[in-house]
Amino acid sequence: MSGNTITQSTTLPSTTSQSATLPSTASRSATSSLGRAARELELKRGEFDLALHLGRVRTIPDEGGGGRRVTRAEIERVRSEDGFPEALRERVKAVGTTEGAALMGVTAARFTRFARLGLVVPVKFYLNRYRAVVWLYLAEELRHFGADERNAPLLKGRTPEGLRDQLEAGLDLRPRNWRGRHMGFLLRQTEDPWARAAIVASLLDPVQVAEIVRDPYERAYLNRFRPERAAHAAAPDTPAAHLVSRIMTAEDPDEVSWLRADLGQALVEARELRPAPRPTPKASPAPVSPLVAAAPAASRPREAALEGRAPSVEPERPRRLLGWLRRRNP
16 A cells, blocks of 8 residues: 555445455355354454455355355365464454554554545444444554555655645545445445445435435335444444444545445446336226216115126015916906
């Protein structure tokens, strides 16, 4: 990562990157659940989640619709790598500001400036007990940044005037860069265009989504694929939940513009594959004769209201019987 480059936009990552998932599904007997795979790879769950995020461990869809699984072949591949498991743990190690600054040989204040400028990118975050956002960074990336000779002026000298001006203006690219990284991870987990559109939509305010996706049935279909936020779970309608929502929702005009364009393109691809499901139209009621409809309810024969059968002739019987009696008794 060059010290002169600041991330300013978000684009849809290619699905052919290093962390792309395996190409096909496999039987459950040849795969393991994520929990079991983490144990076999001797990783804590947080480390394992990062390994998936970074493509260190590849997954496949569960044929039974139960999420993601790891093939036995993939587990054996990772276990056979040099230095396992210590080397794998180092590649997925995430550190906070204090440890990250120590890895780069700078003060915590300077490290924070690097992060706000987008020179180092968070890989995850959490809220501490005081509801403060704690950003975590990949230790491997920080070591590479510190070892790059092109970054020496930033590590030792004064922050260039142009960058200082951005900091004084309140620039903080940490949330935006995390969103871009997180979106890339989610997009690499699926090839379904509706799911990909839902991932992009999840980073936009609902009002923005409604402006682009005007069809309510399409919006409902997108919500079915909306990625969960379990990793940052907080009770709904709490200050913590609102803070997480702010971090996970684009606000910068240029980022919003990029995401709106990406969502529009994703919807075009999704509609080409299959339309969003809609309710089955109800069958129209059988037509009613205008004469029957116009007649008073009390005057309609009872049978005429039952499956269109002809009216009963029973009311004629008393008069026929009376005529027969009259003929027998002149």
